[in-house]
Amino acid sequence: MVRILPEGRLVYGMQLPVQALSAVFAEGWETEAGPVELLAVARAADRLGFFYVACCDHVAIPARLADAMSTTWYDPVATLSYVAAATTRVRLLSHVAVAGLRHPLAFAKQYATLDHLSGGRLILGVGAGHVQEEFDALGVDFGRRGPVLDETIDALKVALGPQEFPEHDGRHFSFRGLGQRPRPVQVPRPPIWVGGSSPAAIRRSALRGDGWLPQGDPRGQLPYRIAELVRLRRGEPLDIGAITEPVYIGEPSWRVGRRALSGKGEAIAESLREYARIGVGQIQVRFRSRGVTELLDQMEAFAADVAPHLN
Template sequence: MRVGIVTPVVVQLPGAHAEWEVTAGIEEIAGIAATADRLGYHHLTCSEHVAVPAGVAEQRGGTYWDPLATFGHLAAYTRRILLATRVLVLGYHHPLEIAKRYGTLDRLSGGRLVLGVGVGSLAEEFDLLDVPFRDRGARADEALRALRSSLGERVAEFHGTYYDYADMVVDPHATRRSPIWVGGRTARSLRRAVEHGDGWVPFGLRTAELGELLSRFALPAGFEVVLSTGAPLDPLADRDRTLRALDRLRAAGATLVSVSLHAESAAHHRDQLAALRDLDTELDLSFAPRA
């Protein structure tokens, strides 16, 4: 089981982020990213919301750093760790917009893009951006087919109900067809991931629910099941709980895990990364060699 990190600071959910994150800037994030890269972690994450209604922000949070700008900066401070959008809302973008903008990120980062995508659920944000909400699932399925056809291609072509184009040059473009992880918490999201993606990123599900959903599908070879730790882990102060939490995720079917860490400062977060890295042999965790 490989290990990535839920990047601190870039998403701040009510009651789920540390005080230091409120005032932290790109320097702190870059230091954490560089440490994770050096220690051999698999990926960083960054999510997307354009604008969240004030009332909704009280439950979902209002701080969401833009993934394209954030990863563009972090790419310069890292050299191996993958840059995973978690998640990009498909309905907010034309597939060729994603192919161009995130393909450029893949090119400048040396082929390190992972497109984590989702259907979206915030109707007010869809309305703000003047994109359809009611049929967003069908549109997302077609957008995924278009991305699989066009991502990494200089001359793109796709013909569908919602998206139709041919002989369109996308340059620069991704160095290869970047992996696509599909987020969600339903059987439909897992089906979407199996049919159109390379991995599934579920959220808000109990272990038994995960097992039941995963048992319904024959997962393709190399398909990633990307689970999250949920509550932050503290490998420095509570090593045993950290080991138990990661062992439960492995038993639930995780091939990859995105870890949230308890930290009281950016320096403490970097220390936690090192402490977790040192547990690799006890759980047979897979890290890239230390740089």
Template sequence: MKFALHFGNNSFPDGAGAARVAKLAESAGFDTLFAIDHVVIPRDYATPYPYSPTGKLPGDDSSPYPDPLIWMAYVAAVTTRLRLMTGVIILPQRNPLVLAKQVATLDAMSGGRIELGIGVGWLREEFEAIGVPFERRGKRADEYVAAMRALWATDDAGYAGEFVAFKGINCNPKPVHGSVPIIVGGSTEVAAKRAGRLGDGFFPSIGSQTDILPLFDVVRRAATAAGRDPAAIEFLTGCPDALPQSGKDARAAVEARRAAGVGRIVLPMTAFLPNIEESLPRFGETVIREFS
């Protein structure tokens, strides 16, 4: 079982803090550090945030949301083993050719430690501010995934879709392992089906207000229907009962997740604050080591 920390870049938005938490996480045995994504947050938005009963994002207008790729590049430079993942980048808002170059460069320079967690977004007002249509963003995301994989796979690449099309294109450097794992985020059946069709993994939000375990079967069925091996898709999910403050049996909680098919446990950074110098190593000793 692997363990990951979520909300790295907004919890530690400055360089010194990013380096501090990354080194501690790597030393404690965490596999992955996640960085979230919002390009802009409109002051007044009516679209409800789906992962909070209040319908609003945590924080206020001045809350920092460092660009995840730049933040990950900084962290990659001060670590050697820790994997880094966008959790999740709002894919339809990004130019797929530019993003493919950025991600492949970061992967090559980090020695193949990058994963691209993707989502289609929920904040209509953000899309409007950026100038990207909110409608049909799922279809746009599907095409962007295919286009990026084409660029990563070979030179003289081509792709023809409704939202992106090119031919005879070279994009280098390539990812270390030939591609970058794409992890589909979201706590809906639509997201689960997308993960089954084209994802290397599925990551329902750890703040989901619904039971996400039934979505794993949706992923498996979608993978089978697409002619893919369901066993090749990794499942990532939260595990609140594994946290020390839960008062629960952490080992039993993690074992239950593993029995459900989960390969990586994702825990919120906030659960380890404020004293990460004590809490992260202690979690590594008492929980992570048990599963290494």
């Protein structure tokens, strides 16, 4: 098992803007933004002590889902490599890569290279996926995506490990005698965090993952999920995350949504500390904003007025 979260401390990260324009979480201004704004946010996260920045993953979006999901989903390896070259400390999270769409050796080659180029900053987040047409187009059995992901994680643990010639012999994949370099910088390998909140995803996280990435569970449901993780994990520690409610530091002059946490930094920190009390080690913060300047201001305010009170 590979753990990277500091013991007894709550750390914070964020999903990068611009790279995914789902109506569920993207702000309106992001549709007109691009690499300049994305990189400005990544550099700010690096400077302000964010633990990670994250990028989503979809290969193609069917027309029936395009209005809700949009068709803008940057490739995570390309995007995080671009960000890696302009940052020095912040970790790089795929949240989440649909690992079952690729052969583990091809997948490992991409992410091992990213870890190598970034100096060992990769966090590999993986998930089962949910868009059937995406699987169909790539010739992958959608109905078997769960078992395939289970084996893919097992294969990735070997393929991203220290051995130049990894070996795996499973039902879906088999390889030996094939060398891959560069190897990841992180030893014994980069951490693998498993995304999803279904019973199958919880079980997969507990039995195969180094960490858990819930998919927007309401705060009140997390204790039950975490209790199940702990039960299945049988005492072995796990890096546990959560996605917070939308956050706006200060008194907003516009409607930020009824679920948003807003107000003074200390009050927001007091609310966020509840995540640590229920067993969460890292929170992914979603800031409300009307433009990249306001987003950068919110990040600055969080680092100055909220983060010092989280622990």
